[in-house]
Amino acid sequence: MCKVVIFTRVSTRIQDNQRQVNDLNEIAGRRGWNVEKVFCEQISGATSNKNRGELVAMLDYISVNHIEKVMVTELSRLGRDTVQVLEVIERLNESGVSLYIDNYNIETLTSDGKINAMSQFMVTILAEVARMERRTIRERMESGYVNYINAGGRVGRKPGYHKTADIMQVEYTEELRLLRKGISLRNVSKLTGTSVNTLRKCKSLL
Incomplete structure (x- = not known):
């Protein structure tokens, strides 16, 4: 039986x-693949692989x-930076592990373990498209923010508001652990996407 892992982000x-785990488990079951382990990540896809x-x-x-095989629902779950994604795929290729991308129903290696040239080409294009989409979204958000400020909008917390130590202990559990x-x-x-200033406040609770 084919041994696979599920990777979600x-x-x-x-x-x-x-949802990603459930969808991929169902697919693995239909295809007779044995899921050996599930890896679930909660982090920005633009974060460096290391x-x-x-x-x-x-x-x-x-x-x-x-x-x-490594199973993902879509390429962006592996990452949103083209170079970083291709770095992971190259690592998988070297290990003889195929990447299965569900929404396009493609794999990076053929059944005999050789590199699938067409899928590799598609992966490169898709990763670049994902990167461009992410940049476009960021630019729109920045533009909207500027327009809101220029129109007199106010941002940030209300004056005098601050989180209690108990709230921070719950909200920043992972940050405190690290x-x-x-x-x-x-x-x-x-690793977490939390600002350094917020982390300084977290550290003061230790």
Whole structure:
């Protein structure tokens, strides 16, 4: 039976990976693939690969457990930076592991383990499109923000508002866990997407 792992990613802690997991488990069942492990990540897809804990763990796992395929619902779940995505695919190719991308029903390797040239070409194009879409969304958000400010809009918290220590303990559980391990503010910020200033406040609670 084909041994596979599932990899999912959402950008924030308020989003849920479960739909991706359920969809991919169903597909694996239909195809007779055995899901050996599920990796769920909650981090921006633009984060550097080396700072993505679940991605690194997944790559380490497949290298020692004879995994044949990595399943994702769409390419953007693997990442949103073209170079970073292609770096992961190259790592998978070197390990003889095929990447299955569900929404396009394609794999990066053929059934005999050779590189699927057409799918590799498609992956490169799709990753670049995803990067361009992300840049367009960011530019629109920045434009909307500027227009709102120019129209007299106010941003930020209400004067005098601050989060209590109890609220921060609940809201920033992962950040506090990483800080307790001695990871630097800058690296925790990269891993979680939380600002360094907020992390300084978190650190004061330790």
